[in-house]
Amino acid sequence: MNEKLLKSAERKEQLLLTALTIPALISVTLIIVIPVGWLFSLSFLGKSGDFSLENYQKMIVYKSYFRVFKTTFNVSFLTTIFCILLGYPLAYFLSQVPKKLVGIFMITVLLPFWTSLLVRTYAWLVLLQKKGMINNFAIDMGIWETPIKLAHNLNGTLVGMIHIMLPFMVLPLYAAMQRIDRQTMQAASNLGATPIQAFWQIFVPLSLPGVAAGSLIVFILCLGFYVTPAVLGGGKVIMVSMQITAILEDQFNWGAASALGVVLLVTTFIFLLLASRFLKLDSIMFGKH
Amino acid sequence: MKQNITSLEISIKDLTKRYGKIYALDTVSLDIKAGEFLTLLGPSGSGKTTLLMAIAGFNRPDSGSIKFANQEMILTPPHKREVGMVFQNYALFPHMSVFENIGFPLKLRKAPNDQIKEKVHDALKTVQLSDYADRKIDQLSGGQRQRVALARAFVFGPRILLMDEPLSALDKKLREQMQIELKQLHRKLGVTTVYVTHDQREALTMSDRIAVINEGKIEQLGTPKEIYNSPNSSFVADFIGESSFLQLNRKGNDLYFSSEKIITNKKLNKNKEWAMVIRPERLSIVNKSYRKNSSNIHFSGEISELVFQGETALALVKLMEGNFLSVRLSTKSSDDFDNLKTGKKIQLCMNRKDVIIIPH
Numbered sequence: 001m002n003e004k005l006l007k008s009a010e011r012k013e014q015l016l017l018t019a020l021t022i023p024a025l026i027s028v029t030l031i032i033v034i035p036v037g038w039l040f041s042l043s044f045l046g047k048s049g050d051f052s053l054e055n056y057q058k059m060i061v062y063k064s065y066f067r068v069f070k071t072t073f074n075v076s077f078l079t080t081i082f083c084i085l086l087g088y089p090l091a092y093f094l095s096q097v098p099k100k101l102v103g104i105f106m107i108t109v110l111l112p113f114w115t116s117l118l119v120r121t122y123a124w125l126v127l128l129q130k131k132g133m134i135n136n137f138a139i140d141m142g143i144w145e146t147p148i149k150l151a152h153n154l155n156g157t158l159v160g161m162i163h164i165m166l167p168f169m170v171l172p173l174y175a176a177m178q179r180i181d182r183q184t185m186q187a188a189s190n191l192g193a194t195p196i197q198a199f200w201q202i203f204v205p206l207s208l209p210g211v212a213a214g215s216l217i218v219f220i221l222c223l224g225f226y227v228t229p230a231v232l233g234g235g236k237v238i239m240v241s242m243q244i245t246a247i248l249e250d251q252f253n254w255g256a257a258s259a260l261g262v263v264l265l266v267t268t269f270i271f272l273l274l275a276s277r278f279l280k281l282d283s284i285m286f287g288k289h
Numbered sequence: 290m291k292q293n294i295t296s297l298e299i300s301i302k303d304l305t306k307r308y309g310k311i312y313a314l315d316t317v318s319l320d321i322k323a324g325e326f327l328t329l330l331g332p333s334g335s336g337k338t339t340l341l342m343a344i345a346g347f348n349r350p351d352s353g354s355i356k357f358a359n360q361e362m363i364l365t366p367p368h369k370r371e372v373g374m375v376f377q378n379y380a381l382f383p384h385m386s387v388f389e390n391i392g393f394p395l396k397l398r399k400a401p402n403d404q405i406k407e408k409v410h411d412a413l414k415t416v417q418l419s420d421y422a423d424r425k426i427d428q429l430s431g432g433q434r435q436r437v438a439l440a441r442a443f444v445f446g447p448r449i450l451l452m453d454e455p456l457s458a459l460d461k462k463l464r465e466q467m468q469i470e471l472k473q474l475h476r477k478l479g480v481t482t483v484y485v486t487h488d489q490r491e492a493l494t495m496s497d498r499i500a501v502i503n504e505g506k507i508e509q510l511g512t513p514k515e516i517y518n519s520p521n522s523s524f525v526a527d528f529i530g531e532s533s534f535l536q537l538n539r540k541g542n543d544l545y546f547s548s549e550k551i552i553t554n555k556k557l558n559k560n561k562e563w564a565m566v567i568r569p570e571r572l573s574i575v576n577k578s579y580r581k582n583s584s585n586i587h588f589s590g591e592i593s594e595l596v597f598q599g600e601t602a603l604a605l606v607k608l609m610e611g612n613f614l615s616v617r618l619s620t621k622s623s624d625d626f627d628n629l630k631t632g633k634k635i636q637l638c639m640n641r642k643d644v645i646i647i648p649h
Contacts, residue, residue, distance in 0.1 A: 183380035186347055189367045191394035191441065192376045198368075201393075205384045 038267070043258035055259035065243075069263075072239045073227065074156070076222035079161045080215050083169040086162065087214065088207075091173035095180075113167040121228045124160045151247070152234025161226040169214040176210025177203075193232055207235060211277045216272075223268055242266045295356040296481040297448040298323040301455065302351030306339055306505075313339040314350065315505035321483060326475050328484045330492040331502035332528070337485045338453060340502070344483060346370050347450055371482075373442035375452040379434045381426045387413070388422040388435050394445040412440040415474065432463045443478060450475075450482045450518065456491065456594045468494050489529045494519065501544075502524050523647055526566040535565045536649065542647065545570075547610050549586060552646060564649035569603065571619040571643045574629075575636045585638040588614065592633050602626055604638065 046052030059065040065227060094105055127133050128151035135147040150156055180203060188198035226241040238246075240260055247257045299321040306314040314334045316366035321327050329337040337345075342348045344355060346367035355362045362370060382391050389512050391412055395405045405528060426434065443450060452471075456464045460509040472495050475482050486492055492499050493513040501508045501516065509516060509525045516573075520526035523534065535545040537551060544563055551565055581587055593613070594605035602618040616637060620626050629635075 155456075181378070181380060183376045183378060184382060186345075187376055188345075188375070188393075188442075190345060190370075190372065192368050192445070193393075194368055194370075197397065202382055206382075233338040267442070272328035 001179075010139055010277045024108060039258045039261055042254050043262045045255045047253070047255070055255045057260065058256065059263065065260075068238050068240055068243045069267075071237060072223060072264075073160065075157060075225075075239060076219050077164055079222050080169075080219045081159065082162045083165050084211060084215060084219050085285065087166055087169035087173055088211070090166075091170050091177055091210070092168070094174050095177035109167050109170050112163065117164060117227055120164060121160050121231045124163065125154070125231055128156050130157065151232050153236050156214070156232040156234070157229045158238045160232045161222060161225060163226060165218045165221065172213040173207065173210040176207050176213070180206045209279075212275070215276050216279070220268055220271065223264060293514070295448060296324040296479055299449065299481060299483070302341075302345075302354045302356075304343060304350050304355065306336075306343065306348065306350045312336075312505040314343070314353075315508055316353070317505070319500060319507060319510070321481060323327060323481055324479050326472070326484065326495060326497045327494040328486060328492040328499045329502055330486060330489060330499050330529070332487055333501045336505040337487075341451055341453055341485045344449070345372055345374050354600045370449075371445075371446035371447050372449045372451060373445070374450075375435075375438050375442045377453045377455065377457060379438040379455075380518055381414070381434060381438055383426050385426070386422070386555065387418070387424050387426070387640070390426065390437055391441045391444050393477075394441065398445060400418065408438075410445055412444040416475070417438045431459055432467070435459065435467065436639040439474070443474075448480065450480045451477070452484045454486055457488075459485075463495075464491070471495060493529070501527075501528065508622070514573070519645060520566065520647065523564065523566075523649055526645065526647055530571050531615060531617075533567045533569070533612075534649070535567065535612055535614075537563045537565055537646070539563065549588075551586065551644060556631040561616045561648040563646055564648055566645040567614060567639065568643070568645075569615040571639045572573075572614065572616045572637050573639070574616065574618070575638050579636070579638070582636075584641055586644065588637040589596075590614070590635065590637070592629060592631050592635060595629060595631055604629065606635065 041181065043055055044053070046054045055070045072082055090109070094102060096111075098103060125132075129135075130147045130149065130151075132150070134150060138144050139147065150159075184202055184206070185198055188202045189195070224241055225239055226245070229237045229239050230242055242262050243262075247253050247260070299319075301317060301319040301321075302394070304314050305315045315336075315459045317336075317340060317341075329340060330388065339348065343350050346362070347424050350363070353363070358457055382393065385393065388409055391409045392405045394575065395408055408539070409422070410419070415423060416439055418433060418436050418440070421437075426437070426644060429437065435458075438455070442452075455471075456467050459467060468491060484492075484495065488535060493516075498512055499516050500510045503524050509521050511519075516525065517530055520529065522581075526534075535546050537546055539545075542553070543550055544565075546565060574586075588606075588608050588609040590606045591605045592604050596603045597620070600620065604611050604616045604618055605613045608614060614637065616628060618629075622629055
């Protein structure tokens with residue numbers, strides 16, 4: 001009874017649901033698909049304006065391109081590692097503090113997060129430069145005698161990037177640690193584990209999804225960094241995004257710049273793909289165990 | 290396979306634990322015999338879990354003493370107490386397999402691999418999960434997780450086993466099955482067991498002795514029979530089993546309900562009011578040929594509510610005096626029950642021996 005009516009009602013409902021996604025589909029197409037497609041096609045245009053692979057050939061031929069990619073991955077990797085080393089103890093502390101106090105300590109994580117990236121980068125420049133606060137202070141205290149070069153190099157870049165990326169590491173870590181059942185730690189200790197054994201054998205393995213999620217976010221965001229390495233690197237740390245700007249400013253070569261962008265995009269996708277393969281990305285992002 | 294475990298006695302003295310102004314434990318003293326199955330029974334917030342956690346070493350009491358076989362443990366950290374524990378939500382390690390979970394305490398004790406293998410398989414056999422060693426925890430049902438938690442708690446041969454409402458997450462049928470299994474396991478291992486529950490039936494089913502806890506104090510300690518048959522306070526009488534209370538009048542050293550003399554010549558504390566506790570199953574409806582006699586107490590009233598519950602039925606009887614009594618009725622023969630209906634006037638009797646008197 002009523003089979004046909006019910007079936008057509010169901011079909012109507014599905015059509016309606018599909019229709020509701022149209023505004024989102026249009027905006028995604030306009031904002032992402034078309035520009036990226038355009039970028040992609042531009043990268044295959046040579047200087048003469050015809051189809052050619054010269055933009056990609058250049059990347060293989062010239063060592064400088066390889067160096068830029070190497071620097072980019074190097075900086076991103078180091079930033080991620082230091083973010084784990086600094087962020088893990090901080091997130092652990094937050095996860096152990098009484099619930100009432102978490103909000104207060106969380107502000108120390110979030111406040112820099114809410115401050116403009118440019119402001120923070122220049123603040124670090126003020127602190128780290130040759131006659132900056134850190135050098136002055138250290139010399140006044142007699143810790144070292146002549147100013148040490150803290151900014152305008154890889155160290156300065158890393159300090160700035162780690163500071164900016166730290167919240168992206170701490171927040172997923174904290175979320176993962178929050179999910180760890182306190183009773184599992186009690187159980188470990190009940191079964192004979194010292195606090196240190198319980199930490200390494202139970203707590204750390206259970207917090208690894210958070211480490212993976214945080215690392216992935218930090219690493220991928222680092223790949224596209226521009227302002228901080230530009231300001232704090234002093235021209236010595238050239239990342240892909242800076243190279244793209246340089247090509248546009250110096251040579252006005254849209255094709256070469258697009259090709260670099262495409263390669264960066266593709267490598268990022270490959271990373272995401274590998275990560276989702278080995279890290280069970282959905283369980284990290286959506287907290288399934 | 291009787292495992293050779295020397296069980297320990299636990300001696301708790303004047304244990305006190307305060308949270309702010311609230312006493313979670315108020316000078317609690319309790320001696321638990323070696324090899325005994327003792328249940329801490331009480332409503333939520335009564336302090337029973339606090340007491341268990343204190344024995345396990347997870348909270349530090351404000352004062353008092355906990356001894357295992359005359360050895361003071363109050364300052365010993367939990368990982369050195371050698372006490373097995375089953376947690377309410379099992380607290381299994383989700384990143385380890387069943388085998389690794391159960392092997393964890395053995396690995397910590399640096400047992401050789403072949404010995405770990407043997408012991409884990411023995412434990413799995415005991416809890417009837419032999420084929421599940423390589424399963425992940427999230428591939429197990431609630432009842433199976435329960436068994437893994439249990440195996441993990443006794444595999445390293447602890448001298449004391451603690452259980453914190455281990456069956457509360459299971460459905461009724463499985464829970465009743467596990468109660469029997471836990472009791473069998475206890476008999477097999479012979480290890481001193483302290484069991485926490487708020488389910489009075491579970492406590493009656495499993496325990497050698499029950500400690501009824503309320504507001505941080507032990508209200509009564511005794512065998513299930515003692516606790517059920519002679520509760521010493523209205524709290525215990527009310528919490529364990531069903532009961533009706535009748536306020537009694539006092540004339541000298543005698544207690545009366547209406548004109549019926551309930552107790553004669555009992556040494557009574559002067560200042561207290563007394564009440565009678567009546568268990569529904571101790572009352573019966575008398576038939577026409579019955580004659581009143583002095584070994585029984587009698588009530589008359591009318592049925593105000595009648596509920597059929599399958600193996601038994603329950604009647605709520607309004608007495609002439611205005612009080613209500615619950616009466617458990619047999620449904621052995623359908624005639625017994627079919628003759629009754631609400632509004633019917635009836636006579637009740639109960640054996641004078643079954644009278645329970647409590648200060649009220």
